[in-house]
Amino acid sequence: MGLTNPGDGETRFVADDKVTTDLQRWLPDFDLIVGTEEEFHIAGGSTDTLAALRAVREVSEATLVCKLGPMGCVVFEGAIHDRIEDGVLVKGVQVEVLNVLGAGDAFMSGLLRGWLRGEPWQTSAAYANACGALVVSRHGCAPAMPTEDELFDYLDRRDEVPRPDIDQRLNHLHRVTTRVPAQWPEVLGLAFDHRRQLTDMAREEYADSARLPKLKKLLVSAAEEGAKLGGITTPAILVDDVLGQEALNQASGKGWWIGRPVELPGSRPLRFQHGDDLGACLRNWPREQIIKCLVFYHPDDEISLRLEQEERLRQLYQAACAYGLELLIEVIPPSSMPGDDTTLPRSLQRLYNLGIRPDWWKLPTMSDAAWQAVGETIEREDTYCRGVVLLGLDAPMDDMKRGFDEAAKHPCCKGFTVGRTLFASASRDWLAGRIDDAALVARVAKIMPS
Known part of the structure; x- marks a missing residue:
């Protein structure tokens, strides 16, 4: 006045x-x-x-x-x-x-x-x-x-x-409770955040690895086409920013579910792709992109290894909170260690005990007993968790479908992000020059489950 x-x-x-x-x-x-x-x-x-x-x-x-x-x-x-x-x-x-x-x-x-x-x-x-x-x-x-x-x-x-x-x-x-969107009813996605595996594939096919960024852009188109064929309103993808930055740019701004990895492929103990300065890495990420981190973790790991991995996950969770980004933690128990129906539930419980509450979990297929225990752990520790998505681990299609059938019985499972099972064969043929761009997109889109 x-x-x-x-x-x-x-x-x-x-x-x-x-x-x-x-x-x-x-x-x-x-x-x-x-x-x-x-x-x-x-x-x-x-x-x-x-x-x-x-x-x-x-x-x-x-x-x-x-x-x-x-x-x-x-x-x-x-x-x-x-x-x-x-x-x-x-x-x-x-x-x-x-x-x-x-x-x-x-x-x-x-x-x-x-x-x-x-x-x-x-x-x-x-x-x-x-x-x-x-x-x-x-x-x-x-x-x-x-x-x-x-x-x-x-x-x-x-x-x-x-x-x-x-x-x-x-x-x-x-x-x-301020996440946007408030709910994700399901995630039915194509995962092609692979870096090392696709580089190996290009070498095996005597293809120029400089073509891999274009391959990832074509896989974005395949995910979109597959979603249309399956009647899925919101496509979902996992794609990296090393070989797939152009693919990320292509998919961004459309309201898709987009996961973006931060781990150094194959690292154990966990290391981050772009170094330890998570602030420098994450501060410019679009809010719509979900941090995805794969960790090879077992609750019975040798103590110094386990503590180091847990500290890195805690740092990542704190960074995700600070920058307002959702976090997906993918847990794969190392194949060299014995596991049973309690391995994954105990892994999740241990991380929850440390105050790490990711928005999403990404887990391999499990028995009914293990799913039950995982669901109870999530419900007890964080009712606001968005849920679990299944990973494929390059499993044969029939094995993957059986895993889907088992997971579908449990409300904590919200879908899947599957990769090489869906795109590996077509990608090899494309890298080798046996099929063109349109054929790659059509083949991958056709076999995407919905």
């Missing part, structure tokens, strides 16, 4: 009779009026809060909600009496304030959530106070706004959480 100089937004109150008069002409039109004490001072023309509220009441029958900062807020539906406590006084929650930007918007969103549902003012104001507290306890404005699940969790534990910004449970809830 021009009462302060630009950049002087910290000044919360400047008396001005004209502003008060102008505001009071509009106040009768409202059913709900919400403001800080200073805002009511302006609207009511007095620095005495009760006197200002009475002045507003003289021109408006609206419900008045006066925000009292960390003390909470007070609601008046009728007359303004002699004490602030005569209204519906709802105490605030105590948090360490890191940033006040967005606190008013957050307060209003919580209040409206209750008011528009006809909930009591005590409940609506509790929502409002909690939303405001969560936002001021974080750095940021709109990105810090709580979701409903997060709000209710905080309300249940508010006295135990003076620092919401460092509460792992709240941070996890904020992360997983």
Whole structure:
């Protein structure tokens, strides 16, 4: 309103009779009026809060909600009496304030959530106070706004959480309940993030490895065509940025499910393709791309190896959270070690125990007992996990289909991302010059299961 100089937004109150008069002409039109004490001072023309509220009441029958900062807020539906406590006084929650930007918007969103549902003012104001507290306890404005699940969790534990910004449970809830899209009903995808295997294939066929980026672009087209043939509305792919950067560019921006690997192929202990500076690697990734990391892991690994792999996965998970990216962890038990129906469930449980909660798991085919145990582990540890996708491991098609049939019985399995079983034969023929681009696309699209 021009009462302060630009950049002087910290000044919360400047008396001005004209502003008060102008505001009071509009106040009768409202059913709900919400403001800080200073805002009511302006609207009511007095620095005495009760006197200002009475002045507003003289021109408006609206419900008045006066925000009292960390003390909470007070609601008046009728007359303004002699004490602030005569209204519906709802105490605030105590948090360490890191940033006040967005606190008013957050307060209003919580209040409206209750008011528009006809909930009591005590409940609506509790929502409002909690939303405001969560936002001021974080750095940021709109990105810090709580979701409903997060709000209710905080309300249940508010006295135990003076620092919401460092509460792992709240941070996890904020992360997983703001994902876009909110749900992925199923993932039926083509995986061609292979680097070493395709380079070997090109060498075996005496083909120029410089053709591999084009091969990956053709496989993007095959995935799209296969999805159309199978009636799949959202194609899914796994593709790397070493040989497949052009393929990634081709698929991006279409709303597809896109996984992008970060591991150095075949590394054990785990190493990252582009080095240990995960921030430099991930900071420019599009939000739609999912970090995929394959780890050859066994819960009975030699202790120093196991701890090293776990620390790298923990670093990756923290980086994924910091950059707002989804994470898929692919776990393959090393073939050199004995395994049974407990191997994969124990692997997942160990990583959960370390606070690693990926959005997705990618796992090999399992027995019914192992699937049951995996599903129970995910349900117990993170009900917000998007689910498991199956990997193919270059298995024969009949074996792969039997694995699909077993997995389909378990709700935690959301689909598959299969690679060489689907594209290896056609890719060899294309690299060797036995088929052209169109034939490659058609062959791979035709055999994609749906």
